[in-house]
Amino acid sequence: MTGSIIDIRNVTHKYKGSEQDTLDNVSLEIKEGETVLLCGASGSGKTSVIRLINGLIPHYYQGDITGEVYVDGKDISQTELYELAGVVGTVFQNPRSQFFSIDTDGEIVFGPENIGLDPKEITARKDGIIEQMDLKDLMGRSLFELSGGEKQRIACASVAALLPKIMLLDEPSSNLDWESIGTLRDIISEWKKQGKTIIISEHRLWYVKDLVDRVIYMEDGHIGCEWSGDEFRSLDDNDTRSLKLRPVNIQGRYEEIFDFSAKEKENHREEFTDGIVLKDFYFSYDKKPYLLFKKKYSEADGEELSLCIPELVLPKGKVISVIGCNGTGKTTFLRCICGLEKDCTGTIAIDGKEYRGRRRIGLSYLVMQDVNHQLFTDSVASEVLLSMKDKDDARCCEILDSLGLLKYKDTHPMALSGGQKQRVAIASAIAAGAEILLFDEPTSGLDYSHMEKVGELLHDLASSGKTVLVSTHDPELIECCCDYELYIKNGRVISFTGSLEKLEGIRRNAI
Amino acid sequence: MTARLDPRTKLYMILVVSAVVMMSATTPFLWAVRILMTIVPIVLLITEKHYASAFRFLILYTSALVINFTCLSEQSEGFLMAFLVGYCSIIVQFMPAMITAWYVVRTTKIDEFVSAMQKMHFPDGITISLAVVMRFFPTIKEEYLAIRDAMKMRGIVLGEGNIARMVEFRMIPLLFSCVNIGDELSAAAITRGLGGKVKRTSVEILKLGIQDYLLITLFTSVLLIFVVFKYFR
Amino acid sequence: MNKKRLQAKDFITIGIFTALLFVVEFACGMLGFLHPYIVASYVIMIPIVGSIPMMLFYTKIEKFGMLTIMSVLLAIIMFVMGMGYLGAPLIILAGIVADLIAKSGNYKSSKKTVISYGVFCLWICANYFPVIVTADSYRKDLLDGGYSAEYCDNLFRAINYKTIGVLLVLCFVFGCIGAFIGKAVVKKHFEKAGIV
Numbered sequence: 046m047t048g049s050i051i052d053i054r055n056v057t058h059k060y061k062g063s064e065q066d067t068l069d070n071v072s073l074e075i076k077e078g079e080t081v082l083l084c085g086a087s088g089s090g091k092t093s094v095i096r097l098i099n100g101l102i103p104h105y106y107q108g109d110i111t112g113e114v115y116v117d118g119k120d121i122s123q124t125e126l127y128e129l130a131g132v133v134g135t136v137f138q139n140p141r142s143q144f145f146s147i148d149t150d151g152e153i154v155f156g157p158e159n160i161g162l163d164p165k166e167i168t169a170r171k172d173g174i175i176e177q178m179d180l181k182d183l184m185g186r187s188l189f190e191l192s193g194g195e196k197q198r199i200a201c202a203s204v205a206a207l208l209p210k211i212m213l214l215d216e217p218s219s220n221l222d223w224e225s226i227g228t229l230r231d232i233i234s235e236w237k238k239q240g241k242t243i244i245i246s247e248h249r250l251w252y253v254k255d256l257v258d259r260v261i262y263m264e265d266g267h268i269g270c271e272w273s274g275d276e277f278r279s280l281d282d283n284d285t286r287s288l289k290l291r292p293v294n295i296q297g298r299y300e301e302i303f304d305f306s307a308k309e310k311e312n313h314r315e316e317f318t319d320g321i322v323l324k325d326f327y328f329s330y331d332k333k334p335y336l337l338f339k340k341k342y343s344e345a346d347g348e349e350l351s352l353c354i355p356e357l358v359l360p361k362g363k364v365i366s367v368i369g370c371n372g373t374g375k376t377t378f379l380r381c382i383c384g385l386e387k388d389c390t391g392t393i394a395i396d397g398k399e400y401r402g403r404r405r406i407g408l409s410y411l412v413m414q415d416v417n418h419q420l421f422t423d424s425v426a427s428e429v430l431l432s433m434k435d436k437d438d439a440r441c442c443e444i445l446d447s448l449g450l451l452k453y454k455d456t457h458p459m460a461l462s463g464g465q466k467q468r469v470a471i472a473s474a475i476a477a478g479a480e481i482l483l484f485d486e487p488t489s490g491l492d493y494s495h496m497e498k499v500g501e502l503l504h505d506l507a508s509s510g511k512t513v514l515v516s517t518h519d520p521e522l523i524e525c526c527c528d529y530e531l532y533i534k535n536g537r538v539i540s541f542t543g544s545l546e547k548l549e550g551i552r553r554n555a556i
Numbered sequence: 557m558t559a560r561l562d563p564r565t566k567l568y569m570i571l572v573v574s575a576v577v578m579m580s581a582t583t584p585f586l587w588a589v590r591i592l593m594t595i596v597p598i599v600l601l602i603t604e605k606h607y608a609s610a611f612r613f614l615i616l617y618t619s620a621l622v623i624n625f626t627c628l629s630e631q632s633e634g635f636l637m638a639f640l641v642g643y644c645s646i647i648v649q650f651m652p653a654m655i656t657a658w659y660v661v662r663t664t665k666i667d668e669f670v671s672a673m674q675k676m677h678f679p680d681g682i683t684i685s686l687a688v689v690m691r692f693f694p695t696i697k698e699e700y701l702a703i704r705d706a707m708k709m710r711g712i713v714l715g716e717g718n719i720a721r722m723v724e725f726r727m728i729p730l731l732f733s734c735v736n737i738g739d740e741l742s743a744a745a746i747t748r749g750l751g752g753k754v755k756r757t758s759v760e761i762l763k764l765g766i767q768d769y770l771l772i773t774l775f776t777s778v779l780l781i782f783v784v785f786k787y788f789r
Numbered sequence: 790m791n792k793k794r795l796q797a798k799d800f801i802t803i804g805i806f807t808a809l810l811f812v813v814e815f816a817c818g819m820l821g822f823l824h825p826y827i828v829a830s831y832v833i834m835i836p837i838v839g840s841i842p843m844m845l846f847y848t849k850i851e852k853f854g855m856l857t858i859m860s861v862l863l864a865i866i867m868f869v870m871g872m873g874y875l876g877a878p879l880i881i882l883a884g885i886v887a888d889l890i891a892k893s894g895n896y897k898s899s900k901k902t903v904i905s906y907g908v909f910c911l912w913i914c915a916n917y918f919p920v921i922v923t924a925d926s927y928r929k930d931l932l933d934g935g936y937s938a939e940y941c942d943n944l945f946r947a948i949n950y951k952t953i954g955v956l957l958v959l960c961f962v963f964g965c966i967g968a969f970i971g972k973a974v975v976k977k978h979f980e981k982a983g984i985v
Contacts, residue, residue: 062983099747105798130749142737143744147691151667154759155745161754168759189694200744207748385705410709417733418699419706421725423977432710459732459982473710567869574873578922649923650871657871681800681854685862688804689811696812727841728978731809735845735984738805742798751797 050211050242051075051098056112058093058102067093069266070112075244077210080237080256082277083246085263086289087492091246094263095215098244099135100126117210130160134209138216138490140196144188149180149199152188156207167206174202178232192371194225201232212236214245218252219490220414222371222518223303226252248492250285251295254278262288291493291521302520303368308532308540315529315541317358321481321512326354326391328381328536341390352377352389352536359481359514361395364507366527367516374536375516379483382514383409395480409481410474414489416466420458425450425469428458432477444472448502464495468502475511482506484515488522500526561600563672565768566660569597572775573656577649579782586785591621593778594652596771597659604663613655620647666690671758680756688741692734699733700726799850800858806846807862813839814913828917832956836910836963840971843906848975848985851896853888856909860884863912875922876915883911903968910964914957921953 051074058068068090075081083091096102103110104126114121117132137143146152153174157167175181180202183195191199197217204212214233218226230252236243237256245253260277262269269288272280280293327342330351344355352374359365367375381389384405392401393408400408413419422428429441445451448468453461458469467487474482484503488496496519504526507513514531517523523530532540573593581587594617601610624644666687673683707713707725715722745751795803817834820827846855861884864877887909894901979985 101743101747105743105746125752126746127749127752130747130752133747135744135747137740137744139740142740145687145691145741145745145748145750147666147694151665154667156748158757158759159749160752161757164757164759164761167757171759187694189698203748380705383709385708406709406711413702413706415702415733417736418702418729419710421707421710421712421729423981431712457978457982459978459984477710570869570871571874574868574871574919578873578875578919580923650919653871653873657869660869681795682858682861684797684800685804685807685858686865688801689808689862689866692805692808693812696808723838723841724974727838728974731842731845731979732982732984734805734809738802742801745801746797751800 049074050077050117051244052113052115053094053097054113054115056097056110056114058097058108058110058112060106060108063108066266067108068097071267073261073268075242077242078240080233080243080258081245082250082253082257082260083244083263084248084250084260084290085269085492086494087248089263090266091263092215093266095135095213095244095246097121098211099133099213100124100129127159130156130209131207132209133211133213134204134207135213135215136197136200136204136217138219140193140200140220143200144196144203147187147189149183149186149188149191152199152203153180153206155203160207170206170208174206177235178202178205192225193220194222194228194371197221197225198228198232201229205236209241211242211244214243214247216246216248216490218247218249220486221489224371230256248291248490250291250293254293262290285493289493291496295520302523302530305370305532305534305539308542309534313540313542314538315360315543317360320361321359322394323354323357323359323382324392324394326352326357326378326381326389328352328377328386328389330377342388350536352381354378354391354536354538357538357541359512360529361512362507362510363528364503364513364515364526365529365531366523367514367531367533368518368523369533373534375533376485377536378533379411379485379514379516382481383411383483385411393481407477408479409483410470410477410479411483411485412467412470412474412487414485414487416463416470417459419470419473420466423457424455425458425461425472426454428469429472429476432473441476444475448472464491464498467499471502471506479511481512481514484513484517486517486519487515488517488519493521496522497525503527560663561771562762562764562768563660563664563668564675564762565764565771566664567672568772569775570653570656570660572779573597574653575779576782577653579786580649583785586782589778589781590652593775594655596774597652597656601655601659601662604659606659606662609658609662613651613658616647617651617655620644620651624648665760667758668760668762671760671762674756674758675762683756684750695737696730696734699730699737703729703733793852795850795852795854795858799852799855802846802849803855803858803862806842806849807859807866809842810839810859811863811866813842814916818916828920829952829956831913831916832910832959833963835913836906836960837967837970839910840906840964840967841974843909844902844968844971844975845979845985847891847896847902847906848979853892856888856891856905857881857884860887860909860912864915867915872916873919875918876912879915879918880912883909899972902972903965906968906971907961907964910960910967911957913960914953917953917956 053071053073056068056071057066059066071090071094073094083094085091093102096106097114098116100121102108103122116129144152145155153171154167157170175184178198178201180198183191183199188196188199217229221229226249233243233245233253234256247253254277257274257277259274260272262271277293282292285292327344327346327350329342329346329349331349342350344353367378369375380386381391382393384403390402392399393405420428422431425445426441429444430436433441442451445454448471450465450468450472453465458466461469471482488499491499500522503513503515507528515527528543530542531538576590576593581590598610598613601613624641627641670683670687673686703726704713712725715725814835817831817838860881864880867876867880868874887905890901890908891905975985
């Protein structure tokens, strides 16, 4: 047993109520202190392996299981979950749903309090963790006001406060932007230095590539192949593409796309004569006190504005990526276009027709990051019909067919997969006659083939004449479908460039 | 103000105030005690730097009080007047409880509250559930705002004029979201040791300080005065 | 995990649904500021709107204690929110009885569930307790202050000692009606989506 801290022997598993095995005779040994990456398409069993190790299978998620799992010498099937708390720690995918407290301090001490440690010991641990992970600036704050990246840092701290030997990370970067991913990588590398055993399940491979000792490739519930860290780092784009993985070596290209300082210097603005004209988009989150009349925002408000776009012409029928750091107004921009911010009084002109105020609402549609909020009815077809003023079954079927949803016509939207839900939302937008489709981070947390599908879909939407704006941190998505790049900083348009030519340039340099 | 109040003191304050608001003041002396009792949480709000809400409560309470007294004494009639006075007397009657509740909710951290409940020997199950309730209020708000945005974009805020649909369109996505979040939250909490056999501990160390004893004495006397006047005279 | 005792997960679920139910109560309560009659109609609104989360809740845990704990939580929240403690015994009693009824049907029998929810809805009447207790002395105040007896009667016609019995019955009846609606909604959405 020496050296091997996790030992999974011939495990086959199936969730309750599901037909198919999620894991098919998986055996895996992991040595103490190793850093292992699990990769593979969604549904390949990565998450199930993580759940085997932290005991959520079989103790929380019910199903049929055969085989044995030993973690730190304990037989998981005979061990209660709370006994594992000090041994295995898990950071989950969704930063919003994994915190238990309301404030950051409470969250870090949550685990130690559960296992009944002495308050003095808990405080000492908390101070140590804060020091180590540099969390001083986040202390004493409400978790609800933190960004996704900050929440994820607190989640890591909360898990680390239990001092587990084994750290599991289940797609931890899914909802993070580039900067936060960097911080996450630093945390993982610190854990590695401390000698913890780390297992990461992930779609985004580039940020962990330098940390991993071993990589397991999962495929349809079994282990497809295994690489050493060095072998993995030498995989090129063709290798990964054939395995339906996201690229391993991407950083160079990523920096090129997201090189904001260069963009600021270039300050290039593509000009279009024919297109969708946005005029007078001003908005501020700092509400000014007013007595009788609400003051309209204008350019004169200067620095106070969270969004300041006097005029912008968007080319019709193109996919435009909206990029920029977190919290610099990308989402505000999208929300203003589709009329969700009432105080933003801009006008949108299409083909010489001007739309203002509430009229903008039907014109554009935002597909939210959490698409679950946008589905209201009990079947896909009625969801689409809800958007139509004159209920037209034939047109409904036509739209569903074009999005490949026709066979799910009578299914409940919530029973569909994430990608399908996204398409239902798009279908309802098309039915409402929206000309501009807005997407907020549509591909975060998607695997390669799903990301590619979204890319194709955006491209098809553009070819059918819709104008697509997509806010994203995903260089792979930009690469595969975006025609133009709009860089926003502090709510102002800094540059607007064609992205294809630029990428061409990068490719030439690469060769 | 350096020392914070113990949550148990705050709970005691609520207990007293909610008892007193149900007994009406009949003499000027009782009115004075009642007003004093209302001023205390407002002052406490100020010490906790909640100036805006303290100010708002003060204005609202004073104006309700003034309207109530002047109008009642002038024997005014008329529907509108009656309506106004009706509201004002409800405010005067129940406002102290509202202010105290607001003060407690705004200035008590969930951990403190949970820790106080543990001290008072509530079972762990109830304290866990209560902590979840508190955590879920802001979550429900967040989710609801997102859902309302989505409804605006679809133009179905009024549920196509049908009240049942209005409720359904809000409730269904909200429930789906909350159930999902709850599942993920449970998994995350259990892997961090929630539900073990050991008694939970708490880093919030509660100790009654001098200010607690002062307030407890004050509120006990308020209660005594009202009980004596109501039942023994 | 077919253990009969409540687990950590169940406590979290109870917390979530209590929060949801309280939000429903609070949203309806907001309408009550408009006119006293709306306050009286709580007994119709809250059982029916609240039935949707509650019927989902009934399918989620199916262990004894789910309703009892929920009622204790509701009583605590009501108390902390300054709505008094007079209603607490009623709330908790309603919770325990509802729990026992549901348990006798093993949390599966739909008839028992309907009755259980009807009983549980009696907690709503706890909202009126402080008003009723205050009302008498308050009414005297108003009369002394020169208000017509007609106005005072109007203000308290809907809520007083005599009508509380009627309100309790209404709560139960609309609770049962709500249970059917809630069950239909759960079937329409959650069963179809495969959540339950």
